[in-house]
Each structure stands twice: as structure tokens, then as C-alpha cells.
Amino acid sequence: MRLAVIGAGAVGRSVVELAGEYGHEVVAVADSSSATVADGSGAGAGVDPDAVVARKAERGIVGDADPEDALAADYDALVEATPTTLGDAEPGFSHVTRALERDRHAVLANKGPVAERFGDLRAAVDDSDGEIRFEATVGGAIPAVSTVEDIEPGHVTAVRGVLNGTANFILTRMAAEGLDYDHVLAEAQDLGVAEADPSFDVDGTDAALKCVILANVLSFGAADDPADAREFTLDDAEVSGIRDVPGSALRLAAEDGRTVRLIGEATGETVRVAPRLVPENGTLAVSGTQNIVQIETTHAGRLNISGRGAGGPETASAVLGDVGRLE
Amino acid sequence: MRLAVIGAGAVGRSVVELAGEYGHEVVAVADSSSATVADGSGAGAGVDPDAVVARKAERGIVGDADPEDALAADYDALVEATPTTLGDAEPGFSHVTRALERDRHAVLANKGPVAERFGDLRAAVDDSDGEIRFEATVGGAIPAVSTVEDIEPGHVTAVRGVLNGTANFILTRMAAEGLDYDHVLAEAQDLGVAEADPSFDVDGTDAALKCVILANVLSFGAADDPADAREFTLDDAEVSGIRDVPGSALRLAAEDGRTVRLIGEATGETVRVAPRLVPENGTLAVSGTQNIVQIETTHAGRLNISGRGAGGPETASAVLGDVGRLE
Numbered sequence: 152m153r154l155a156v157i158g159a160g161a162v163g164r165s166v167v168e169l170a171g172e173y174g175h176e177v178v179a180v181a182d183s184s185s186a187t188v189a190d191g192s193g194a195g196a197g198v199d200p201d202a203v204v205a206r207k208a209e210r211g212i213v214g215d216a217d218p219e220d221a222l223a224a225d226y227d228a229l230v231e232a233t234p235t236t237l238g239d240a241e242p243g244f245s246h247v248t249r250a251l252e253r254d255r256h257a258v259l260a261n262k263g264p265v266a267e268r269f270g271d272l273r274a275a276v277d278d279s280d281g282e283i284r285f286e287a288t289v290g291g292a293i294p295a296v297s298t299v300e301d302i303e304p305g306h307v308t309a310v311r312g313v314l315n316g317t318a319n320f321i322l323t324r325m326a327a328e329g330l331d332y333d334h335v336l337a338e339a340q341d342l343g344v345a346e347a348d349p350s351f352d353v354d355g356t357d358a359a360l361k362c363v364i365l366a367n368v369l370s371f372g373a374a375d376d377p378a379d380a381r382e383f384t385l386d387d388a389e390v391s392g393i394r395d396v397p398g399s400a401l402r403l404a405a406e407d408g409r410t411v412r413l414i415g416e417a418t419g420e421t422v423r424v425a426p427r428l429v430p431e432n433g434t435l436a437v438s439g440t441q442n443i444v445q446i447e448t449t450h451a452g453r454l455n456i457s458g459r460g461a462g463g464p465e466t467a468s469a470v471l472g473d474v475g476r477l478e
Numbered sequence: 479m480r481l482a483v484i485g486a487g488a489v490g491r492s493v494v495e496l497a498g499e500y501g502h503e504v505v506a507v508a509d510s511s512s513a514t515v516a517d518g519s520g521a522g523a524g525v526d527p528d529a530v531v532a533r534k535a536e537r538g539i540v541g542d543a544d545p546e547d548a549l550a551a552d553y554d555a556l557v558e559a560t561p562t563t564l565g566d567a568e569p570g571f572s573h574v575t576r577a578l579e580r581d582r583h584a585v586l587a588n589k590g591p592v593a594e595r596f597g598d599l600r601a602a603v604d605d606s607d608g609e610i611r612f613e614a615t616v617g618g619a620i621p622a623v624s625t626v627e628d629i630e631p632g633h634v635t636a637v638r639g640v641l642n643g644t645a646n647f648i649l650t651r652m653a654a655e656g657l658d659y660d661h662v663l664a665e666a667q668d669l670g671v672a673e674a675d676p677s678f679d680v681d682g683t684d685a686a687l688k689c690v691i692l693a694n695v696l697s698f699g700a701a702d703d704p705a706d707a708r709e710f711t712l713d714d715a716e717v718s719g720i721r722d723v724p725g726s727a728l729r730l731a732a733e734d735g736r737t738v739r740l741i742g743e744a745t746g747e748t749v750r751v752a753p754r755l756v757p758e759n760g761t762l763a764v765s766g767t768q769n770i771v772q773i774e775t776t777h778a779g780r781l782n783i784s785g786r787g788a789g790g791p792e793t794a795s796a797v798l799g800d801v802g803r804l805e
Binding site for chain 2: 432
């Protein structure tokens with residue numbers, strides 16, 4: 152497929168670098184201020200991935216064209232990899248709907264549109280010959296969305312798990328070293344695991360967005376008529392983060408063979424994210440930046456899937472898996 | 479889809495019972511000596527699932543027709559759920575190829591044809607408008623095959639895991655209770671976890687067949703030309719079972735924080751099944767009849783998927799997931 156990659160952060164750049172290995176061709180790339188669009192058309196006429204990535208690293212732009220040119224390029228699927236925004240989820244939402252209006256597909260790594268405007272997005276898909284996919288929005292390399300789709304949402308009663316690597320790294324270190332939150336946060340920031348402003352991760356917002364997306368998949372997937380499906384947004388999630396988990400709580404838990412994890416849970420009716428006690432050697436107690444998703448099914452018991460929940464190539468491989476499913 | 483279910487053991491019966499919930503209709507069911515075929519055609523004209531299951535339980539047959547009638551019925555997909563046989567993999571192999579010759583799909587729960595005659599099967603698929611799927615042959619409810627397909631076999635370097643619940647139950651109990659193999663085997667037989675003749679499970683044959691199937695998926699999936707793909711059969715697998723694992727080995731392992739699991743591993747070049755030392759609280763040390771599959775990828779690290787590796791409804795849900803993917 153011919154791909155237009157919108158967003159040139161770690162995920163966008165990895166998609167550009169890996170697309171060829173998966174048999175696809177990148178015909179346009181944009182960041183927020185620049186773009187590059189392939190000259191010709193037909194096989195072999197894509198952009199030069201190495202040149203795009205090098206230019207971004209050296210000059211901070213991907214090319215000399217306007218971002219608008221990349222959106223107007225002749226692609227089969229648009230890859231939306233701009234940063235997640237809340238509320239109206241712009242500009243990601245418009246990028247996706249413009250692709251759908253042209254009957255093209257869209258693959259999202261950006262959580263905003265699927266978490267905050269799922270109903271609007273479904274309506275746009277209904278009016279289009281294009282489809283949307285968004286495996287990369289939940290759990291990085293973990294195939295959470297597609298596994299729920301394969302089981303069929305009507306046969307899934309709940310999805311829960313550890314969906315934020317930064318919060319999990321901090322809790323893991325607090326338990327292992329007997330240190331307090333502030334100390335471990337500073338360490339995580341030094342290592343680049345936590346951002347300078349860690350709120351999005353440690354307050355549970357990121358995990359909650361992922362659970363909201365899963366709740367939308369469950370709710371719309373199980374409804375016979377989309378008009379009957381309940382739409383979830385971040386406002387529907389009950390969220391508490393890990394800032395207030397004291398080191399003493401982890402020490403107390405350890406004495407009882409338990410530890411604390413930031414657990415998110417989605418059903419077709421509720422979304423909840425909160426620190427929870429879990430068995431120290433249990434399935435949910437993944438370490439460091441690992442993520443885990445548990446899928447509760449009506450006929451096949453519980454399925455556990457763990458792996459790398461973030462990272463450029465990891466998330467790009469989820470994007471390219473989605474592109475493969477669109478063919 | 480209209481399904482013909484061939485085989486009325488635990489898996490076949492569960493497919494008959496659950497198909498309606500997944501939006502499919504069973505139009506024919508056969509066991510080794512009898513069959514029932516729906517009278518009419520069109521929607522709502524399927525067999526009565528409850529009646530078929532009740533008749534099998536009460537009279538040991540599924541109906542008054544000949545098995546041949548079920549194979550000749552007007553179905554969209556044939557579900558092959560007869561017992562796994564080695565060598566020529568008959569009669570399952572012929573059931574599947576007869577479906578393909580009629581340009582119908584086939585979904586296998588029977589490991590024989592995909593483990594012992596994968597090349598012949600691929601050739602039959604190439605000559606047909608029908609497709610084959612076989613998620614249920616590996617790891618019960620665990621989506622091993624479809625996850626490898628989604629990642630794409632060329633980006634998977636190895637698949638390993640615990641793929642036999644009976645052997646895993648025995649090793650788990652030996653470690654927990656400090657008992658020897660013979661003692662725990664007798665207990666497992668009493669509980670119905672092990673068969674009267676447990677060879678297929680405890681000698682590693684069953685796990686090896688699953689790894690052979692995964693090796694075929696990796697080898698054929700990564701080859702540009704199927705003629706270049708290496709075909710695997712059970713003869714290509716290096717297999718040792720758990721009969722000779724002494725209780726003392728488990729006690730020694732436990733002193734070092736380890737335990738023993740029957741680990742199978744497949745790459746595009748090798749298949750190996752053997753008891754291996756693994757960390758006691760590590761990902762591979764699943765308990766009891768649980769299975770786990772680890773997928774090593776080129777760009778997304780390691781993915782772990784665990785869940786119920788056997789059981790009628792669990793395996794039937796894998797079959798019906800495959801049917802959904804064929805639509």
C-alpha cells in the first residue's frame with residue numbers, strides 16, 4: 152500500500168523506516184511544519200526513508216513541501232502519528248476524516264480521535280469506502296484491539312491490564328528499592344523513561360485513554376445497531392494515578408506477597424484506572440516498562456498478553472500490522 | 479456462514495453449540511459412523527444444535543444419515559474436528575481437500591493435516607477458491623497462529639512455549655508436592671487431566687505437532703516462493719518428554735529458584751521439544767493446564783500470550799474466530 156505518514160516523532164519515523172520491509176511504500180511524510188511528497192507515481196516511486204529521517208534529525212524538518220501537500224497526496228492509507236490531544240482531538244481528527252472523505256483508509260497511533268470522538272469517527276467511516284484501524288493506540292506491540300475483534304466484542308466481558316510503562320517502571324522501582332515516589336520519578340526522568348512533566352503518565356490519563364478506546368471497541372462491537380452503543384470519552388473514566396502511593400504501602404504489600412500496579416479496566420459499561428494490590432509473582436505484576444492486557448471471555452476463559460507497551464519500532468510494527476489487515 | 483462440522487468429540491460438539499452465538503449456522507454434523515444434515519436451505523434452516531448434542535449423548539450417534547452425506551452437504555466452511563492422526567493424516571486430510579476441491583473453506587482443529595502434510599495442503603489451497611485456517615490446532619484459546627500472521631512470519635524469529643496442559647499439570651504437581659512422576663500421573667488420570675495412555679502428551683508428541691505447525695507457518699509465510707519453503711513434519715522434530723524427569727530434579731531446581739517445564743520451540747529451520755529449566759516465577763512457568771506462547775519478533779521484542787490451551791468451548795472459540803476471519 153501507498154502510505155502518507157503524518158507525524159514525524161519516534162513512531163512516525165519508525166513507520167517510514169520499516170514500511171518497505173512490510174511491502175509498503177511511503178509516498179508522503181509530514182511533521183507539524185513541513186512535508187515531503189514523492190515525485191512520481193507507481194511502484195518504486197516512494198520517498199527515500201533514510202533521507203527523510205536524516206533531514207528530520209539534522210534540520211528538524213522532513214522536507215521542503217507544506218504539510219497540506221502530504222495530506223493531499225495520492226496514498227491508500229494515512230498513518231496518523233501526531234501527538235495525542237484531548238477534547239476535539241485536533242488536528243488528528245481532521246487528518247483522519249479527510250482521508251475517509253477521500254475513501255482512503257486511516258491507521259491511528261494517535262489516541263485522541265478514538266478516545267475522545269469515537270462516535271464521530273464511526274459516522275465518518277460509515278460514509279466512506281475507507282476503514283480505520285488503531286491497534287497502536289493500546290499497548291504498543293501488544294495486539295489488544297485485534298485480539299478483542301477476533302474473539303468478537305460480544306464474547307468479551309472485560310479487558311484489564313497494565314497499560315502505562317512509565318507508571319509501571321516507577322512502581323516496580325519503588326517496590327524493589329524501598330524508595331519513595333519522588334526519588335524514583337527523578338531517576339526515571341534521568342533515564343528518559345518519564346517526561347519532564349510526567350502528569351499524563353503518572354496521573355493515569357494515558358492508561359485511561361487506552362481503556363476508553365477498549366470500552367468503545369467493546370460497546371460498539373457488541374451492539375447490533377451502532378445507535379444503541381454507548382460512546383466513551385475520558386470524562387466517563389474514573390481515574391486515580393500513582394502520585395499518592397507511599398513507599399510504605401509497597402513495603403506493607405510486599406510483606407503479604409503482594410505489590411501495587413496501576414490497573415486499568417474497561418467493560419462495555421465502565422472505565423476505571425487505579426493503583427491496585429496484585430500478587431507479587433502474579434500475571435499482572437509485569438516489571439519495568441512492560442505492559443500486559445488480560446481479556447476475559449465468555450467461552451475461552453482469560454487470555455493474558457504481555458510485551459513492550461511503547462517504543463518507536465514496537466508501535467510502528469502495530470501500525471504496519473494494521474496496514475496489513477486492511478489489504 | 480453455513481458450517482459442516484466433521485467430528486463430534488468435545489470440540490465438534492462445542493462448535494455445534496456455539497456457532498449460532500457467532501452468527502453462523504450448522505447445516506451438517508458427522509461423527510465416524512453417522513450424520514445429520516439440515517433439510518432445507520437458506521437462513522434458519524440449520525440443524526437443531528441441542529438435538530444433535532443430546533442424541534450424541536444418549537444414543538452415541540449424531541443422526542440417521544451417513545457421514546458421507548455431511549461431507550456432500552451445501553456448506554461454506556467445513557470444520558475438521560476429528561481426532562489427530564499421524565502419517566497420512568487420514569481421514570482428516572481428505573475431508574479438508576474435498577472441501578477445497580469444491581472451492582469451500584476448511585477450518586481445522588485436527589493437527590494431523592497441518593503437521594504431517596502441510597505442503598500437500600498448501601498445493602490444494604493454491605488450486606482452490608477456498609482457504610484453510612487452523613488456529614485451534616495450537617494452544618487452544620491462545621491466538622498463536624493469527625498473531626504470527628499479523629506480525630508477519632518474516633518478522634518472527636522464533637516461537638516457543640508450554641503447549642501441552644497434561645505435561646504441564648504433571649510437572650506443576652511434582653514441583654508443588656515433591657512427588658514423583660508415576661504418582662502424579664496416576665492422580666492426573668483420576669482427575670481426567672491425563673488419558674489412560676498418556677504417551678501422546680507426556681512423550682512430547684502433542685507439543686511437537688504444535689511446534690511443527692508453527693514451523694510450517696514461519697517457513698511458508700516467510701518464503702517469497704512456496705517452492706523455496708521448507709516443509710516440516712513430526713520426523714523433523716527433536717523430541718524428549720517428561721517421563722524421565724525425576725522428582726529430585728525438580729527439588730534441585732527449586733533450591734535455585736527454578737522449575738522444569740516442557741518447552742517447545744519452532745523457528746523456520748528447527749523444531750525442538752524438551753524439559754527445560756525456567757525461572758520459578760518467570761513468564762514461562764505457567765501453572766497447571768495453562769499454556770503459554772512466546773513470540774520473538776524482529777522489531778517489537780517478545781510477546782507473551784497465555785491462556786487455556788485445551789477444552790471444548792475454548793478450542794471451539796478458536797475455530798469460530800477462524801470462521802470469522804474467513805468472512
